[in-house]
Amino acid sequence: MPKILHHRNKCIGCNLCYEIWPLRWRMSRADGKCTLVDGMEKKGVWQAVIPDAEMPMNEKAAAACPVKIIRLVR
Amino acid sequence: MEIMAPVGSWESLQAAIQAGANSIYFGVEQLNMRVKSAASLTIEDIEQVVQRCAEHNIKTYLTLNTTMYDHDRQLVGSIVKACKAAGVDAIIASDFAVFNECKKQGVSLHISTQANVTNIDAVEFFAAYADVIVLSRELTLKQVKEIVQQIARRNICGPKGELVRIEIFAHGALCMAISGKCYLSLDSNNSSANRGACVQNCRHRYKVTDLDSGKELEIDNEYIMSAKDLCTIDFLDKVAETGVAVLKIEGRGRSADYVYTTVKCYREAVDALEQGAYTPQLVAEWKERLNTVFNRGFWDGYYLGRELGEWSEVDGSKATQKKVFIGKIRKYYPRIGVAELLLESGALATGDELLVMGPQTGMVEDKVVTMHLDNGPVQQAAKGSLVALAIAAPVREGDKLYKLVATEYAQNTAS
Numbered sequence: 326m327p328k329i330l331h332h333r334n335k336c337i338g339c340n341l342c343y344e345i346w347p348l349r350w351r352m353s354r355a356d357g358k359c360t361l362v363d364g365m366e367k368k369g370v371w372q373a374v375i376p377d378a379e380m381p382m383n384e385k386a387a388a389a390c391p392v393k394i395i396r397l398v399r
Numbered sequence: 400m401e402i403m404a405p406v407g408s409w410e411s412l413q414a415a416i417q418a419g420a421n422s423i424y425f426g427v428e429q430l431n432m433r434v435k436s437a438a439s440l441t442i443e444d445i446e447q448v449v450q451r452c453a454e455h456n457i458k459t460y461l462t463l464n465t466t467m468y469d470h471d472r473q474l475v476g477s478i479v480k481a482c483k484a485a486g487v488d489a490i491i492a493s494d495f496a497v498f499n500e501c502k503k504q505g506v507s508l509h510i511s512t513q514a515n516v517t518n519i520d521a522v523e524f525f526a527a528y529a530d531v532i533v534l535s536r537e538l539t540l541k542q543v544k545e546i547v548q549q550i551a552r553r554n555i556c557g558p559k560g561e562l563v564r565i566e567i568f569a570h571g572a573l574c575m576a577i578s579g580k581c582y583l584s585l586d587s588n589n590s591s592a593n594r595g596a597c598v599q600n601c602r603h604r605y606k607v608t609d610l611d612s613g614k615e616l617e618i619d620n621e622y623i624m625s626a627k628d629l630c631t632i633d634f635l636d637k638v639a640e641t642g643v644a645v646l647k648i649e650g651r652g653r654s655a656d657y658v659y660t661t662v663k664c665y666r667e668a669v670d671a672l673e674q675g676a677y678t679p680q681l682v683a684e685w686k687e688r689l690n691t692v693f694n695r696g697f698w699d700g701y702y703l704g705r706e707l708g709e710w711s712e713v714d715g716s717k718a719t720q721k722k723v724f725i726g727k728i729r730k731y732y733p734r735i736g737v738a739e740l741l742l743e744s745g746a747l748a749t750g751d752e753l754l755v756m757g758p759q760t761g762m763v764e765d766k767v768v769t770m771h772l773d774n775g776p777v778q779q780a781a782k783g784s785l786v787a788l789a790i791a792a793p794v795r796e797g798d799k800l801y802k803l804v805a806t807e808y809a810q811n812t813a814s
Contacts, residue, residue, distance in 0.1 A: 337429040339594050340468060352470035357429065391590030392435070 327380055331361040331371040332394040342386035342395065349375065349383060400639060400646050400669050403460070403566070404662045407433055407651035408440075412448060413761025414655040415457075418662035422458035423448075424491060426595075426651065427478060430471060431462045432513075432579070433651045434595035442478060446485040458488040462651075464511040466593040467494040479504050489531065498528045507558070512536060512568065513593075515578035519549040522563060530557030531645065533566045535578050536629070539704040540641050543567060547642035564644035569635075570661055570689075571649025573626040573700060575601045583624075601625055602695075602714065625711040630689060630697035633682045635668050638702070656722065656754055657692040659762040664688055691720040719809035722754050722801035729785070731794050738790045740800055747786065747802065748779045755790065757798030765790050 329349070336358040342350040343359060353360045364371035375383065380397065387395040404415035406425040415423050425448060426433060427440045440448070445461065452459045461482050467475060479500045482490055490501055493513035501508040509531040516522060517535045525532055534543060547565050549555075557563045574581060581592045583601055590596040601624035608614070629649070631638050638646070646669070648661050664685040671677040689697070693716045698709040711717075726743040738755075749770060755763040770777055771787040780786045 337434050337594050337596055338468070338471060338474075339589075339591060339596070340470070341589060352468075354470055354473050357468075357471040357474040389589050391588060391594075391596045 326374045327377060328398045329361060329364070329371075329373050329375055329383060330396040330398060331359075331364060331373075332369075332396075333358055333361070333371050334369060335392050335394045337392055339391055341389045341391070345386045345389060346379075346382040349373075349379060350386060401458075401644060402569075402662060402665050402669060403645055403647045404658055405571070405648055405651040405653070406448070406658070407653070408655065409758030410655035410756050410761060411651075411653075411658040412451065413757075413759060414659035415662055415761075416451070416455050417761045418659045419666040420457060420662050422460060422488070422645075423452060424460040424462055424647070424651070426462040426464075428474060429595070430465050430467070430474060430478065431651075432464050432592075432595040435590075435597070435652075442481045445481050445487065449485045449487055453486070459486075460489050460491050460509060461487050462491045462511070463497050464491055464493050464513055465595050466591070467496045472496065475500050476504075479506050482506055491533070502528060509533060509566070512578050513580065515580065517542075519546050519553070519555075522546060522550060522565075523553065523555050526555045526557050526563045528558065529563070530559050530561065531564045531566055533568075533645075533647065536568050536573060537577055537701045538567075540637055540702045541704065543643060543702075544641035565642070566645035566647055567638070567641075567643050568629060568649055568700075569631045569638065569646035569665060570629055572695070573629050575624045575626055602711070604714070622711045622713070625695065627696040627698040627709045627711050628694045629700040630686070630694075631699065631702065632664060632668050632685050632689065634699065634703065635665075635672060636677055639669075639672055653693055655756050655762045660688055660692045691718060693718050713808065716806075717808055718806055720803050721806045722803055724799060725802050726800050728755065728757075728794050728796055728798045728800060730796055731790075733793055736789055736791050738788050738794055740786045740788055742780055742782050742784045742786060744782060745802065746779060746781050747788075752803040753790075754801040754803055755792075755794045755798050756801070757795050760794050760798050763790070763792040763794055765792065 338357040343352050349362050351360045361371045361373050364373040387397055401421040403422045404420035406412045406415055406423045427442055449459050463478055483504055483506050489507035489509045491509045491511045493511040508529040510525045510529045512533040515535045516532050522532055550563050555563050584597045585591040587600055588598045590598050650657055695711040696717045725745045726741050728738050729741055730739040749767045751767045753765045769789050
């Protein structure tokens with residue numbers, strides 16, 4: 326199953342990933358950054374395993390991210 | 400006039416202190432207009448920035464000047480709270496949410512140039528919130544002077560009960576869009592300039608194509624969207640006559656040597672003005688020094704009433720000098736003024752101009768006079784050598800050492 330890697334500390338809170346795929350991305354009210362839904366943190370990088378069907382929307386989100394902090398691994 | 404220096408890293412903070420700034424401005428977290436270029440300072444760093452500045456009687460201002468969304472509200476509140484606790488002198492902002500938060504928490508506010516204040520009625524409006532207002536960079540000095548005079552005439556006071564003070568940009572990058580309100584980077588790269596993530600694509604070269612005929616139009620100046628950098632040092636006397644209180648130097652995304660050189664030149668120029676010693680000879684010398692650090696070529700902005708902008712002739716910088724990394728300081732012996740250095744890249748010879756930069760050190764310039772290897776004094780040292788080098792000013796372990804060399808731009812213009 327594919328995996329998302331999210332370098333959350335570099336997020337500028339632009340809202341784009343959340344606009345594109347709100348099932349996987351949420352804006353945190355605590356610090357204004359985007360949070361990876363069901364993500365787990367490993368050494369500062371947030372990770373989540375996702376079903377194949379979610380790939381296209383997350384690929385869109387990754388491409389749209391202005392600071393390129395969303396990476397998808399198959 | 401107060402000289403306000405840009406700070407985007409610990410190195411540039413120290414450089415601003417050394418160069419004699421009266422105040423500094425800096426941003427933290429993602430809500431400042433340099434999230435891509437400035438090294439990221441955090442909320443936790445605010446206290447230390449204020450402390451280090453307080454030791455030198457330097458005021459601190461925090462930029463909280465991006466467009467704000469609902470999801471930013473809590474972070475805005477936390478940053479304002481941290482500023483209050485640390486004793487930051489004011490917050491620089493353009494979004495009404497920040498104005499409101501500063502008012503609620505009782506923190507002083509400066510109106511950012513992003514608010515595009517271009518007339519006295521706007522100044523009067525913002526005076527309900529702010530003691531200092533940064534005017535739009537697109538005004539002429541005549542318009543600036545008129546605004547300053549009317550503040551006194553109308554007795555427009557800020558929350559502190561004193562006449563509102565006017566700040567203008569004195570030096571640094573200009574934007575092709577009015578007051579930085581640009582959509583280009585968002586349009587091309589999804590990367591919003593108004594969230595501090597400008598990709599600077601206006602600084603590239605472009606061709607214009609007639610879609611009907613397919614013909615490419617020739618543009619004499621290919622960098623048609625890239626304005627030259629603002630420089631006011633050669634008409635600082637006229638700037639002073641307007642009655643502005645604060646001169647802001649742009650460049651939170653630039654390096655410590657830029658901050659040091661720029662602030663130092665403006666410090667000397669303002670001091671010279673106050674002592675009646677501001678001369679064309681000095682102006683020429685300052686301009687030469689300003690030319691050594693990053694710049695896209697200089698012009699006088701809109702202050703002298705030009706109808707059109709002047710556009711850069713280069714992709715990057717017109718700086719006449721560049722710094723080449725050669726290694727890090729391994730140890731410093733302060734009593735004898737000697738640094739031990741590992742040459743990680745390139746060679747070093749006596750006579751080379753050096754630049755040392757570090758978070759505590761800021762920026763130190765020196766020249767290689769004497770140099771020792773294990774077996775005695777040498778004139779040259781190659782990559783990989785462990786060199787003992789005389790450096791008078793105190794530097795520190797871990798500081799980076801650079802060699803100053805002429806840029807290709809300087810060589811081409813000289814030949």
